[in-house]
Amino acid sequence: MTDEHCQTNLPNLFAIGDINGKQMLAHVAYREGEVAVNTILGEKDEMDESAVCAIAYTKPEAAFVGMSEEQAKASGVEVSVRKVSINFSGRHVAENGVTNGICKLLVDEKRGVIVGAAVLSVYASEYIYALALMIQNKIPVASILKTTFPHPTVCEIIRDALQSTNRPKSNSR
Known part of the structure; x- marks a missing residue:
């Protein structure tokens, strides 16, 4: 130890x-x-x-960071689950077509910070680090949402997931 x-x-x-x-x-x-x-x-x-990324290099990739829903519950952290289909990203669909994938964020509503994330997508390993940075540094969701996300990028899915708990399951833009 x-x-x-x-x-x-x-x-x-x-x-x-x-x-x-x-x-x-x-x-x-x-x-x-x-x-x-x-x-x-x-x-x-x-x-x-608290924010070590775990990645499965499959097709699509699966990347995780922070707490799972089960860990949050066991720790007494009340979280809201915010998730959107990866197909909500126009860039993702343009480059890969419609695929299975999701961006799922766990937000500690009391503290206003992300405490866990899971991404299933092509190149999830490339943008899970941004979520790790947000989790480790306890960046408030309000501050994240005031950041200008470059467009078109797949990482915009982070903003999209944070903005709503009940987004459409596919790209409706």
């Missing part, structure tokens, strides 16, 4: 990657390495596991 600095219970011994038994993902090991080195150098740094 390691602490938030990737340090074991033994002085000057750090464990990163698969050996620490936490999340066996290459990108987690990379970040843990940075945290361990920074700690050794006396710089303040901590491993934040």
